[in-house]
Amino acid sequence: MIIKEIENDLYIEEIEDFDLGQTLECGQCFRFEKLLDNEYIIVAMNKLLRVKQVQKNVILYNTSLSDYKNIWEKYFDFNNDYKKIKEWLLLKDNKLEDAITSKYGVRLLNQDFFEILITFIISQNKQIPHIKHIVNQLSEQYGSKIGEYNGKSYYSFPTVESLGKLSEVEFRELKVGFRAPYLVDACKKVIDGSVTNELIATKNNEDALKILLQIKGVGTKVAHCVMLFGLSRRDSFPIDVWIKRIMENIYYKKETSKEEIQTFAKEHFGEYGGYAQQYLFYYARDNKIIDYE
Template sequence: MRLGLNRRFDLGLTLRSGQFFRFAPDGDGFLISDGDRVFRCRQAGRDLEIDGTDEAHARRLFGLDGSHVAALRAFAADAVLAPLLADYGGLRLMRQDPWQCLVSFVCSAMSNMKRIQANVEGIAAAFGRGGAFPRPRPLPAGALRPIRLGWREKYVGQLFATVDPAWLEGLAGREFEDVRAQLMELPGVGVKVAECVMAFSLGFGEACPVDVWIRRIGRRHFFGGRRATDRRIAERLRQRFGPRTALAQQILFAAARDGRL
């Protein structure tokens, strides 16, 4: 199926930006796994070719809606973001399967993108079917050991044994602080991981995950180089970008990792 794109979108940049981990190069496109959906995807200029899923899913997953244009217009007036839009304007905020997203970011703690991807793929390969991400279920003791998750292993095991995906999906659209507090009751989920799940799978545009990169550039660009708590940094970004904070954060993250900030 071919999907017309009349707005800015860069598939490769979006996939590699660190919000999603289940993709692999496939010819001149990608093989993508989002929850129980596995499909191929290829971008040719303003066309997006998808094979194995439907248009509604692809548009939702890649954030292909009109809100992006308005966001770019707002960002163009921002002194920090404006210089980045030429290279990062095609980076979209994805909306992936919440359960897969939750496990991915619990695995992300004090890790790096290559290893996170290997860990998440390892979990899918060991317990999933046909590339799909395995649904929660109690796993045999020691079954996660070969995945080499380190001290995240016990958290992932507990999540598989206790989380109800329907409950997780039901958090979308509810009150921000309430959702974050509920996510933080889960093992291995603190402020940062909770806001990742909210930003990348539950549609909370005000979410602002503060990791080492955002902390660094947040201090440099929004606090005059002075120290600031993660909470203050997130507050300032929210005040500056409102419901587009999550997208702004993702652009800043990608640019910072590229040495652009």
């Protein structure tokens, strides 16, 4: 991998195991728009970023080397060795071969804790396009304008201070429905310090989950998503309808409880559970895997 700063843009050359479209569209992230094939605009980390991929080269437009080193290298997980991860998973289990081969370019983004917490509380029992819409509305109304592209304005994800001021009624105006009180409770607990990034970072998995589960509306699945996407805990294994379906199809050949799948994933995939989960999730959803009967 070679990094070059040319005028105002940053060029990353010869990057392996990365596909921009797959990484953004695999379901881990909601604040992006496709501009062209292999070209996207992303809102993350209080910044607006236009990115383009041409084969194994990636261009981050209007980005300095220091922003890359301070923000984007970590965000895109570029200093992680996915060749090693995929080899480990495939050696462990060739049942993952189709998913990993098909979704070879997914990287797990290192996203902001509070944004992921709020987003995945909203996500429950919703389809991805609608989640995107609500998070964009939320940002437009309560975030800060961080830039324009093609005449369109973009807004950062709101801070906990600004969302903490909202009432249940104000959340309902964003069409979050029954999740409104959950969002109020999440903000309250982040502000009063009972559920924070810093606190959870010091805990083992079991205790970290317990802390997240204190929030109303955060159950096992959302807690695992927060751990995986918002706290970079790559051994987490969120089990939603798609994961349940594909695990039943690949491993069990019959209807199986989430508890049983959770225990199996922990034993079987260990510290790489999160990667396995994301390859499987994206593959299952993209191929419209159906319930096992």
